[in-house]
Amino acid sequence: MDLIIPDFGLLFWTGLVFICLLFVLTKFIWKPILSAVNEREEKITEALELAVKTKAEMQTLQAENQNILKEARAERDAIVKDAKEIASKMVADAKDNAKKESEKVVVAARQTIEAEKSAAIAELKSQVATLSIEIAEKVVRGELDSSDKQKALAEKLVGDINLN
Amino acid sequence: MSLKNRLNFLYIILIAILPLSGVFASENNNSEAGKEGENHHKKEFNVSDMIMHHIKDAHEWHLWGPEHGGTAVYLPIILLDNGLKTFSSKNFYDGTPKSAIDKKTKESVDYIVGVGPAAEYAMVHEKIYKLNNGELEFEEGHVHGSVKPWDFSITKNVLSLFFGATLILVIMFTVAKFYKKNGAVAPKGLAKFLEPLVVFVRDDIAKANISDGKHTKYLPYLLTIFFFILFNNFLGLIPLLPGGANLTGNITVTLFLSACTLIITLLSSNKNYWKHIFATPGVPVALLPIMIPIELVGIFTKPFALMIRLFANMTAGHIIILALISIIFINQNAAWGALSVPMALFISVLELLVAFLQAYLFAMLSALFIGAALEEAHH
Numbered sequence: 001m002d003l004i005i006p007d008f009g010l011l012f013w014t015g016l017v018f019i020c021l022l023f024v025l026t027k028f029i030w031k032p033i034l035s036a037v038n039e040r041e042e043k044i045t046e047a048l049e050l051a052v053k054t055k056a057e058m059q060t061l062q063a064e065n066q067n068i069l070k071e072a073r074a075e076r077d078a079i080v081k082d083a084k085e086i087a088s089k090m091v092a093d094a095k096d097n098a099k100k101e102s103e104k105v106v107v108a109a110r111q112t113i114e115a116e117k118s119a120a121i122a123e124l125k126s127q128v129a130t131l132s133i134e135i136a137e138k139v140v141r142g143e144l145d146s147s148d149k150q151k152a153l154a155e156k157l158v159g160d161i162n163l164n
Numbered sequence: 165m166s167l168k169n170r171l172n173f174l175y176i177i178l179i180a181i182l183p184l185s186g187v188f189a190s191e192n193n194n195s196e197a198g199k200e201g202e203n204h205h206k207k208e209f210n211v212s213d214m215i216m217h218h219i220k221d222a223h224e225w226h227l228w229g230p231e232h233g234g235t236a237v238y239l240p241i242i243l244l245d246n247g248l249k250t251f252s253s254k255n256f257y258d259g260t261p262k263s264a265i266d267k268k269t270k271e272s273v274d275y276i277v278g279v280g281p282a283a284e285y286a287m288v289h290e291k292i293y294k295l296n297n298g299e300l301e302f303e304e305g306h307v308h309g310s311v312k313p314w315d316f317s318i319t320k321n322v323l324s325l326f327f328g329a330t331l332i333l334v335i336m337f338t339v340a341k342f343y344k345k346n347g348a349v350a351p352k353g354l355a356k357f358l359e360p361l362v363v364f365v366r367d368d369i370a371k372a373n374i375s376d377g378k379h380t381k382y383l384p385y386l387l388t389i390f391f392f393i394l395f396n397n398f399l400g401l402i403p404l405l406p407g408g409a410n411l412t413g414n415i416t417v418t419l420f421l422s423a424c425t426l427i428i429t430l431l432s433s434n435k436n437y438w439k440h441i442f443a444t445p446g447v448p449v450a451l452l453p454i455m456i457p458i459e460l461v462g463i464f465t466k467p468f469a470l471m472i473r474l475f476a477n478m479t480a481g482h483i484i485i486l487a488l489i490s491i492i493f494i495n496q497n498a499a500w501g502a503l504s505v506p507m508a509l510f511i512s513v514l515e516l517l518v519a520f521l522q523a524y525l526f527a528m529l530s531a532l533f534i535g536a537a538l539e540e541a542h543h
Contacts, residue, residue, distance in 0.1 A: 036343035
C-alpha cells in the first residue's frame with residue numbers, strides 16, 4: 001500500500017532538484033542550444049533559398065544569354081545578307097557601268113571611224129579631181145599638138161556657138 | 165543483493181550465482197541450528213517481499229548479503245523534529261528489532277528501534293516514527309499515537325535523483341559548451357547525439373501541440389521534463405549504485421511532475437478553456453449541471469493519468485525483470501538462469517523502449533494539455 005502513498009521528503013527533494021534543474025537548464029543550456037540550432041536552421045534555410053534563387057537567376061541569365069546569342073545570330077545573318085546584297089548590287093552596277101562605258105567607247109570609235117572615213121573620202125575626191133584635171137590637160141595637150149587639130153576644134157567650137 | 169541487472173549479461177549471471185551460495189548457506193545454518201519454524205520461514209526466499217523491497221524507497225543502498233547486516237551504503241537521515249537531526253541510517257539498520265501486536269487485527273508487526281543518535285526513533289517499512297515510551301503502537305496496520313517527524317532523508321531515490329540531475333547537467337553543459345564554442349555549425353560528439361532529441365522535443369512535442377508559436381515559452385519546461393524522465397528512466401535500468409533506484413517508478417516523483425504540468429496548464433489557460441468547462445459549446449443548458457462537474461474532474465484526471473502512467477509503466481518494468489530473475493531463486497537452481505536470463509534480457513531491451521516512450525508520452529501529453537488550455541475558440 002505504501003507503494004502508492006507519496007512521501008513528503010522525496011516530494012521536497014524532487015521539487016527542489018527539479019526546479020533548480022529547470023532554472024539552470026533554461027538559463028544556461030536550452031537557450032544556447034536552441035538558439036544555435038535555430039541559427040543553423042535559418043542558415044540552412046537561407047542557403048537553400050539562395051541556391052534556389054541562384055538557380056532561377058542562372059536560368060534567367062541563361063535564357064538571356066540565349067536571347068542575346070539568338071539576336072546576335074540574327075544580326076549577323078542580317079549583316080551578311082546585306083553585305084551580300086550590296087556586293088551583288090555593286091557587281092551589277094559595275095557591270096552596267098562597264099557596259100555603258102564600252103558602248104560609249106564603241107560609239108565614239110564609230111563616230112571617229114565615220115569622220116575619218118568621210119575625211120578620207122573627201123581627200124580622195126579632191127585627189128581624184130586634181131588627177132582628172134591633169135589627165136584631162138595631158139589629153140587635151142595631146143589632142144592639140146598639131147595646128148590642124150587646133151583649127152578643127154576652134155571651128156567645132158565656133159559651130160557650136162553659132163548654133164546658139 | 166542487487167538483482168536489477170538490465171544491461172550486462174555477464175553481470176546478471178554473476179549476480180545470479182552469488183546469492184545462491186548465500187541462500188544455501190543460510191539454510192544450512194538454520195537446519196543445523198534446528199530452528200525450523202519461524203526463522204526458517206523468514207529466511208525463505210519471498211519473491212514479492214524481494215520485489216517490493218527493490219522497487220520501494222529505502223534509507224540504505226543495499227548491495228549484497230542478507231537484507232539486514234549485509235553490505236550496504238548507509239544513507240544520511242535528516243529529520244526535522246525540534247531542530248534538525250542528522251545521522252547515518254546505520255543507526256536504524258543496526259538497531260534492535262522489536263515487535264508489537266496490532267490492536268485491531270491482533271497481528272504481530274515488526275519494527276526497528278534505532279541506536280545512538282536514532283535512539284528516540286523507530287523505523288517501520290522505511291518510515292521513521294518517534295517512539296512513545298520506547299515503543300510503537302499499531303492499529304489496523306498503521307502506527308498509532310506516534311509523531312511522524314518531517315523526514316528529509318537522502319534516501320535511495322533522493323541520491324539517484326541527485327545523480328540523475330548531475331548527469332543531466334554535466335552532459336547538457338558539455339553540449340551547450342560545444343555550441344557556445346563553435347556557434348551554429350554541424351554538431352559533433354555528444355551534441356550530435358542529443359541535438360536530434362532536442363529538435364524532436366521542439367518540433368514533434370512542443371510545436372505539434374502548442375499552436376501559434378507560443379511553444380517557445382513552454383519549450384524549456386518540456387525539454388527539462390523530457391530529459392529528466394528519460395535520464396532517470398535509463399538510470400533506473402542500470403543496477404549499479406548511482407542508478408537502479410526506481411525513481412521514475414515512484415509515485416511521489418510522478419505526482420510532482422504531473423502537478424507541475426497541471427499548474428502550468430492552469431496558469432496558461434485562457435477564457436476559451438474555462439468556457440469549455442463551464443459552458444461547453446453545443447451542450448444544452450439542462451445538461452450543464454452534469455457536464456460542469458465532469459469537466460472539473462477532467463482538469464485533474466488528465467495529470468492524474470500522467471502520474472499513474474509513468475509510475476505504473478516503470479514500476480511494472482522493474483517488477484517483471486525482478487520476477488524473471490527470481491525464477492532462479494524460487495527453484496534454487498542456477499540452471500534456471502538459462503530461461504530467466506534471456507527472458508529478463510528481452511524485457512530489459514523492451515524496457516529501453518519503454519523508458520524512451522514514457523519520457524516522450526509524458527512530455528507530449530503535457531504539451532497537449534498546455535496546448536489545449538491555450539487554444540483559441542475557432543468558429
